Amino acid sequence: MKIPLEFYRRSNPVEIARELIGKYLFTQIDGVLTGGRIVETEAYAHINDQACHSHLGRYTARTKVMYEPGGVAYTYLIYGRYVLFNIITNEAGKADAVLIRGLEPTDGIPEMLLRRGLSTVQRNLTAGPGLLTQALGITTAHYGTDLTADLIWMEDRSETVAFEDIIASPRVGIDYAGEDVSLPWRFRLKGSKWVSPAR
DNA sequence: CAGAAGATCTTCT
């Protein structure tokens, strides 16, 4: 079933990031269903986290949507080439987020191959935050999309993931974040080949 | 297989 708003509006993004491992992310864009199982996430918190775009209450055109109540999409362009997809969590004004970094493709694989310009299913189809958005057709136009509607949403398919099968480690690409680089807020499904290659 | 470098453009200072 589709994940309800209450799931996103809880106060601890780290817990939400961990619980999203094993859940499913889908898009239905141009009438085509694509999606897969989430195998890698990262948490970003509005307090005590220098890596978070909303750190210290920073409020700009880009971060504006982070201050909405949990359950909407935060998409943005990184390095001039890739779109990253986050879900906003917590209540209004508490700008937390979870970045989706890795997906095991399950639905709409032919369409995902087309969007990625690949002819065979391989790891770089959806293993990586900038790749899975391409495969799912997510763009910066989806900034603020309601995650309980029928364009982009997540599902709980009652697949339990054992706690010990989820690896926690430091987040990627945030060297600017001072001591917060070492927070173990990246979560990966143990043994999955669909986690991002980044260390 | 590892490491380096290049691509490319929005956002914030």
Add this chain to the structure above:
DNA sequence: GAAGATCTTCTGT
């Protein structure tokens, strides 16, 4: 004007 929650390609071993 600089840097960035990335990925691909190219080089050398």
